Amino acid sequence: MTKVYVPLDFAAQAMGAERVVAAIEKEAALRGVNVQIVRNGSRGLLWLEPLVEVETTEGRVGYGNVKPSDVPALFDAGFLFGGAHSSSIGKVEEHPYWKRQKRITFKRCGVIDALSLDEYIAHGGFRGLARAFAIGPEKTIEEIATSGLRGRGGAGFPVGIKWKTVHDCKADRKYVVVNADEGDSGTFADRMIMEGDPFSLIEGMIICGHAIGADKGYVYLRVEYPQTAKVLGKAVELARAAGWLGPKVNGSNDFAFDVEVRIAAGAYVCGEETSLLESLEGKRGIVRAKPPFPAFEGLFGKPTVVNNVLSIATAPMILEDGGAAYASYGMDRSRGTIPLQIAGNVKFGGLFEAPFGLKLSEIVNDIGGGTLSGRPVKAVQVGGPLGAYVPVSLFDTPFDYEAYTKVDSLIGHGGLVVFDDTVDMSWMARFGMEFCAVESCGKCTPCRIGSTRGVETIDKIRAGENVASNIDLLKDLCNTMKFGSLCALGGFAPYPVESALRHFPEDFQKPALEAAAE
């Protein structure tokens, strides 16, 4: 029976994957041919979704942007044997966008049936866990430390140190909390791994739980991801039924561990780890002052590891191949690979995992193919709504935590949003402040009041009112927010604003009439 792969990924669904599945089933039945439809995750060649793949003797052959109406013609063209059709992209793994990557975290994503434990295991699943059980908690943590893995949620804190801190705490209960709030615009890597290779996250959580001495893990998942909730929820059930979760995890000596998926409720600030913990406890997501750090007093006051999805989902590969192998990729203090998310006004939007160190010029122009509109690139916002707008003049900065800090930017969660020359940066600056005002948890004044004042001030500038003095006022305000805010929402919201002012001053100097006409 021929295997036909149609991704269950949310982005593939948004481009009609479910209707394509129905069309293939119907056409196969009509023609009396046997096909087995496999629901894989996305390979990350997102501009091609739905990307239908057929398993042939030569390897998997892909057909991009398939519409339900294409399906009869695909059968006519013999696509079940890799036949030629205008949507054909040839062998998927020979496609340059795939071939140029170094896939570690995403090595199985898009390749296997997302919800098949058998395929997961056949592709190396649970080998990392077996090794962790064999070498014990201390050595497990050493491997993570050796790998140089830094938190992929934005702050870049070394994962090994966090795990060791919680491991060393004495407590009757400890927790693993996965931050799956992925609120940054331009990011979807967490979503993709949870939909495309959910068992890797579950395995990572078990490894973490075993290493630190926790028997319970929560995934705090944003409500904006309904498909992720379905797929991950199903994966947890399957893992539990097969004995990978529960009172005695497969391959362990009586190690108990279970996972619960908790759905968030649409507040961006709940991605901040202490706000997240408040929310998990059932309270308003108000940021807690640190210290105490969650490692010491986290969920319900117990020692807790809070890590991003990618940080945890990478742990199994690190255990499997050893920390040194992972650390052999990357540059300086940014070790390993980073799943780049290329989005916005770009031709080849998608997920591209590569060692740290690539330059924006390569990522945007070369890999991303330039803008979708065909117009010149003006700026790329790197690192989500709290990240700076990087102008073309800084496109040679290597993708690396420290290199970005040096140019007053951040890499955050690895999201890149491309803008062409029609973007009005004073509008984007205003939007940044407005977003901060909408999402502020309200605990501290610089963020709560400052962001609203920021919107008002930018409105005045855009209307041409005392432009020079209002720009000074705005800069002042940014400074107050940066240094007076309790968390990075208020503290980093000035980055997009300041970068817009610094690199695109002309967008703040438009004649009053023109601004008013918008």
Add this chain to the structure above:
Amino acid sequence: MSAGVPWDAARAQEIISAHLGLEGPALPILHAVKKEFGYVPEAAVPLIADALNVSRAEMHGVVTFYHEFNREPHGRHVLKICRAEACQSLGAEKLARDFLAQLKIEWGQTTPDGALTVEPIYCLGLCAHSPSALYDDEPMGWVDAERLNEIAAEAQNK
């Protein structure tokens, strides 16, 4: 479809009780209440507060903190249009503004015939297919004015 069943205190109590075994059950309860009734009715707040042993004011604070817990019923259908940066890079802001103007409603409002509520959403993780939207449970990428008009028409008829 987003409309739920009419308010029923006994049913609400059942939903609440079913979740009391969880650690920190407030959010799961609120999601379940919303799923059942289509919104979080004012009358549910004291019931939840009592069950969790917190003050009504505290529970009220929780409900109002989160964007997800609408306290009034929505229209028969809900369209969430992404307003975040990636979608803006391909014109989402103007697209949404024109659509709202055409429906003669503002963000968060429902058309007078009760067919469609339009809400902003900040990123669906579909940023490689901007602009994007979520219509009831159906995600949509590369949305344009034509697609939005189709949705408005479909919402009216169902």
